[in-house]
Amino acid sequence: MPSLTWIGKDAVLNHHLDVPYRVLEKKYTFSSDDSLSCHSERSEESQNKIIHGDNLEALKSLLPEYEGRVKCIYIDPPYNTGNENWVYNDNVNSPKIRKWLGQVVGKESEDLTRHDKWLCMMYPRLKLLQKLLHVDGFIAISIDDNELYNLGNVLDEIFGSANRVACIPVLTEPSGGKSKEALRIGHEYICVYVKKEFKGLKYESKNVEGRVEHDEFGEFIRGRELSKWGSESLREDRPDMWYAIKAPDGTDVYPYRNDGKEGRWRWGRKKSKMIEILKNPQNALWEKRKYDNGVVVNGQTERWFPYEKIREKEKQFGWNTWLDTIGYNSIGTNELKQIFGEKIFDTPKPTTLIQWIVNLMDDEDGIVLDSFAGSGTTAHAVLNLNKLDGGNRKFILVEMENYAESITAERVRKVIKGYxxxxxxxxxxxxxxxxxxxxxxxxxxxxxxxxxxxxxxxxxxxxxxxxxxxxxxxxxxxxxEGTGGSFAYYELGPELLKDGFINEDVPEQTIREYLYYTETNHVLPQSNNGHPAHLGNFEGVAYYFLYNKDETTTLDAIFLASIPEKADRYVIYADNCIMPQKFLFDHDITFKKIPRDIRRF
Structure with missing residues (x-):
């Protein structure tokens, strides 16, 4: 496959690996619930995040919790028109990159400099965004003619040309814009790529097919199972989606999987269709289903199983390749004037456009990420959609400019509470x-x-x-009227590993989360086996972190004797080890020295 080259590319290909891992420090939580709308560390946790700080470092800090979990990414990066005041000058340890990223962006006479600089800024950020994206997720990027072709080549390289979905023209200036050239360009583009699978995207309108059945409310067609299947389908993935539904015979039904494990429902209690089912079980279609062979749950080999009843004749998917009615820049400007009473931000995207993009995500519980957050339109769009359809979409915004609090977060506060x-x-x-x-x-x-x-x-x-x-x-x-909802506001904190040592100002829990992620690429479990050093088990391996910032820790026979359960293998972090190497080998124990063997990612 052809690839794009530019001056400085060799230094940024793996620059995302050299970016320091910084801790996210929560400053406050804001909620539509007055009891939580306070600048307090005691506020309840919110699954929505607004992060103030360099977006490259912020994306790195999100990896332990969110790698492979984000279903929709939307970004509106600088278009590189030659007039921006560049703030994306990464401190890359290369004279070549410092030369290009340290210069002021040139005008047209210095066009090559400008494009090289933009590509050096974008490449490591796109690499991290690709890591955060779910296998069923997609990324949508707004761009104009200045960098459209360069962006397309880079996206082909990082995501793969086979995963290109569309380059969608968007009419943003019906009058053709302010240009006085022979061709007045009043449109932009949205480049859409998937991570791997197209099934996470909604595509088109289609008639609902299936056998028509009848109940006391009229006609319906059997829809999806109400139990969630596949990835993130366990109770521990979404504890709030483990609850009882009354079956037709009055018994409580929980979302057990066929293998007998505790699962989760597809929808939360506040989803409009689930509210109706909880009020009246006849709003779902019920049948008896057996567990897998040999599986017995609560003394039973089968249980009641609910399905959605679809009463709509058609499912709307809203998929156009030319957006000529919802993407006008003037709409976004007017929205901000409505919220703040004046124009306080240049060229904000209209909420209608971002709602259209987010609504392509075939998951009403999915995570939406915007790492060039600007005025906060993406959060506004997510909150609007959740209010419209009862969904539980989550947003993560990253904004590096100083207006992250005064404009980005303030807009989201106003949207949540009303204005x-x-x-x-x-x-x-x-x-x-x-x-x-x-x-x-x-x-x-x-x-x-x-x-x-x-x-x-x-x-x-x-x-x-x-x-x-x-x-x-x-x-x-x-x-x-306010949409309701909440968010937590964060600042980028200190580096976790500084000058080769653990930063002792970083909370131990954060270090534990980092270590477990570097070992497993998974989120640290919420509970362990009760041992204070136990991180968790993954694929037969038990991970332990023997750490005390006030004294040296040692892997010895006393510590090994304190381990309460047997595993196939053990990985144990400590400052020192006095056990013979042969003993460690014979008992499948891997010793890793703090901090030397802590992996940087």
């Missing part, structure tokens, strides 16, 4: 021609008549010219 909002209605519209301009006094009189007709209905009027049309808008003061 004063002017309601605008178009009362008059007229396409202007040269003839109309000549009779300007008549048009002014028409506008005055419309104002007089509606003066009791509106607080004020605004006249605007848009797409060669003169419009009169009636403005009425109003309130925008």
């Amino acid at each position: 004063k909002s002017d309601v605008q209605n178009e009362l008059y519209s007229k396409e202007l021609t040269i003839k109309d301009i000549k009779r300007g006094s008549e048009i002014v009189k028409e506008l005055d008549n419309v104002r007089d007709e509606h003066k009791k209905d509106y607080d004020k009027f605004e006249s605007i010219i848009e797409n060669k049309c003169l419009k009169l808008l009636g403005v009425k003061k109003g309130e925008c």
